[in-house]
Every structure is written in structure tokens, then in C-alpha cells.
Amino acid sequence: MTAFLRTEKLTRRFGGITAVDGCSIEVQQGSITGLIGPNGSGKTTLFNLITGVYQPDSGGVYLRDQRITGSLPHRICHRGLSRTFQITRLFWDLSVLENMIVPVRQVGLRALFGPGMYQHEEERALALLERVGLAHLKDQPARKLSFGQHKLLEFASVLMSEPELVLLDEPAGGVNLTMIRFMMDLIRSLNKEGVTFLVVEHNMGVVMELCDHILVLDQGRKIAEGPPHVVQSDPAVLDAYLGS
């Protein structure tokens, strides 16, 4: 297996703080990779570096061995990499269905002058909304939905760009147990359909059950990696979480 996504000695400083410090990780194609670490260990900064929101001070990001460092976020998205946010971000004044259509990938002049929505796109969006149980709300403005529904909508909408790799920032954060189950099943079944996942999550139960490979960050550095049971008993990991 080749690494689908690779970062090489990625470093990013904010003032005197080095948020990500020479971080090298790999995400294998077809995997569900977990990214864990204590608060402030650089997980979200790493996401922002990978998706082009921040530029690294040094190091590089490679997607299928092609360097994407310095590309604009929408270019990176077009290469098949999508993400969700720790604090859900949606187009609040647009309807649920419109939120699904904005990420649809289009090329050339059709992207500009085509109609708002093609029938086949609407059908695909409705099928996805059905899958997350939001189809009946398609004409509601996004802001009228509940917290949990926002999370589901954001997840569903990034799938509309047909990503090969999805970065999930705390998919189980702040939602109830039934919803966590629902999310996990959704991630698993999408993974079986060929989508690779990189998941930041604080709920260890979810991470251990969901992921087949786990990366552990602390102070911007990767301190351990491996299958869940190995990482769980790694002394460096216990140290980072509990302090020595």
C-alpha cells in the first residue's frame, strides 16, 4: 500500500509557539486513521496545514506523492480532499439542499454559467440527505436545524464533492450516544465504499473502535502510532495524556 496522504517534517509557528513541529505522518489509502493527542497538541493546525488554510513554515504535504503545499484550499478540495470542522461551519442562510450543491465539483464554464442545480445532482444530494435522515428538511434554511443535524449536514455536504479522503474534526463531539453510533456506522459504510478517513476525536471509545490505525500527537510532534491496542498501552502516550 502506498501512502495516500503524507506530510513531511511539517512545521508551523504562531509567534513564539510552535503549533506543529516537524510533523511527519502517513495516511494509507482505504484506512480509517485516527489522530489523537491532548488539547493544544496541534491536531487542528495540522488539518489546516493539510487543507491549505495555513501555509507551513517548512515541510510539505503530499497527496499521492504530489506536493500540494501552497495550493489554494479549493484546488486541494478538487484533488479529492475534503474536511469538516470542529465547530460546524455551514452556509447558514442557504437551504439544506443548497448547502449540498455548493460543494459539487464542476469544471470550466459550466461551473459559472450552468443552472444552479442539475437534476442528477439534486438526486444525488437527496439520496445522501436520505441516508443521514435530513431529506425532509431540504428546503429549510440551514440555521433552523438542530446542533446534531448541523453536524450531519456538514458531513453529508462534503461528500458531494466526491472526496477520496475526508478529514473529520471531532465527528462525535457534543452529540448523544445514539448519534455517535449513527456517525460511526456511516463512516464505516462509506469507508467500505472506498473513502479514506482521517479522524480527530477526543472520545477514546470511538477512536479505538472505529480506527484501524492511530497517530498520536503531542506538542506538535508525532509521539506514537500503530493499531489501537498498541497505541493504548504505549508509555509515551500515557505520559502525554496523564503527565509524568
Add this chain to the structure above:
Amino acid sequence: MRRNLLRGWPIPALIALLIYPWIWREPYFHVLGFNVLLNATMATSWNIMGGYTGYKSLGHAAFFGLGAYLVAIAANQWGWNPLWSAPLLAVAVTLVAIALGWVMLRTTGSAFVIATIAMLLIFRLLALNLREITKGAPGLSQPLPPWPPEFSRLPFFYYMLACLIAALAVSAYVRRSRFGLGLLAIRDDEGKADMVGVNTTLYKVLAFGLSAYFVALGGGIWSYFTTHISPVFAFDILIGVDMILTTMLGGLGTLWGPVLGAFILIPASDLILFTFRSQIHVAIFGALMLAIILFLPRGILPSLQEWLERRRAPRAAFAGARSMAEMVADPTRPSEAARRGDDEVTVAEEVKS
């Protein structure tokens, strides 16, 4: 259920506008009508950038003045008739706007607003100082229209009406296109739009250029209409302020809001001017702008729509909320919850429409 408010109105309104100059025959009413249509056209154009995209330019008067000067210069130098040269030269202004937008749209928020004001002031300075071309502060005159003086305002009125219809058609098309959806997404959350694949810079620059087109066209026709233009009047910041005020009064980011705003604001402004016969109308306008922002931040149309919906369906709103609550409580059985919720939302929509 959303656009019901204006269904059936555009056609009678158009007929009323077509016969208006024959009912009120005095030249004053033709001038007033022209001014209303001119402002409605420019506000509709401004709305593509300020309303749909959320970038509120205060310097669109730069494109108005640029259009006016290009048309006047072309008429004097090469004898181009403004009626056909204005739409053509407005394309040139659009290209200028695209080039300037490329630079200015690196800024956001209030920095962008300031950049647009700076742009306007630079163009005004150029018009004042490039005396070889613009004749400086005294300004430029151009040939009078050839038609008889007693009807001289009429062709302008109808011409501007056609411009307004064209601007509305473009605005409606943009609103429904994928391009427009991208613009609305940028207004809601630009960073997110970028990350889901919208080429935000390209979209913003094109919207800026497009929003300059009908403003430049309006400026071109206005320059023929007044026959004499000077930097102080052609590059007047109040022209841009009028576009904003009109749009915000009618409804920012709505198709018909700018038109409604113009039909209220321009006659009102004339009335104030005639009543007080002084520059006090500028102060009154300032107060009005404050009042709109404070009490009617979304403008007349959206507020009216919301009020109507709330008055017609107070219970349906509760029903919708309940179905959503049930959905989240029970996400493992979405299909069942969906069926239940579906019924209630449908009921809510029926009550509303």
C-alpha cells in the same frame, strides 16, 4: 412558498411604467421617472456584489463617472451616439472593474469599503487633472439629442426602462445559476466556500465586474441625458450611497429589493428637496440610513415576507420545530422520523402559502 409575495406584480407594474409618461406629461415627471429607473438599475447591479456576495462597495460611483466620461469623450471625439456606445463602453468599464477588483478583493470587510472609496477618489482626481482629455473641473459638454425638445426626456425614460429590465434579467439569472449559489456561499462563509471547492477570488472578481456593468451603462446614458458632466457630479460619492441606501431599504440580496427601494427613495428625496430647498436632504438621508440599519436591517421585502409568514403560520412553526427535535432524539431511525417530519413540514408549508 418564498417568492409568492411578488407573484403577478411585475407585468402590471411594467404596463403602468409604459403609460406613466403619457399620464404625467410635464417634463419634471419624465425626469423623475428617469431618475427612479436609473437608480433602480444601478442598485440592482450593485446588489450583485453588495447583496449576493456581501462585499459592500461605497465606490461604485467610480464606474458611473467612468461610463459617463467615456461616452462623452467618444461622442465628442468620434461622434459615437451614446445610445449604442454606452452599452459598449460599459463593457470596457467592466474590464477595468475586473482588473481593479483583482487587487481590491484581497481585502475584506471595512478594508474593502475603504479601498473602494479610495478608488473613487483616484478616478475623481484623474478626471480633474487629465485636462487634455476631460477638460478638468469645468467638465465636458456633448451634442444635444436630435429629437424635439418637448419630448426630449421620453426616449431616455424608455431606454432606462429597458436597461432596468436587462439588469433584472441578469440579476435573476445570476441568482439562480451555480455562479450565484457560489456568491451566496461566499457571503455566508468565505473560508468554508473556498474549502468546499469554490474559487472564491474568481467568483468575487467576476461579480465585481458584473456589478460595475449596469452602473457604467447608467452613467453613460446619464451623461447624454444631462449633456454636461463634470468631475464633482460624475464622481460623486452620494451616487454610490444612493445605490446602497436603495438596496438596503428594499431588501439586501433580494431580486426586487433594489427596485422597490428606488421607487420609494428617489421620489421621497425629491419631495424633501422641494420642501426644504436646501442641502438638508443629505442630512435627512444620513439619518434615514441609520434608521434602516437600526430598525429594518434586512430591508422591506424580507421583513414583510417574514411578517406575513409568521402571521399566517404561528402554529406550523412549532410543528416544524417539534419534528426536528424528534429527528435528533432518534437518528437511528431516520426513515420513520423523516416520514413523520415530512408530514408536518408539508402542513407548515401549506399553511404558509
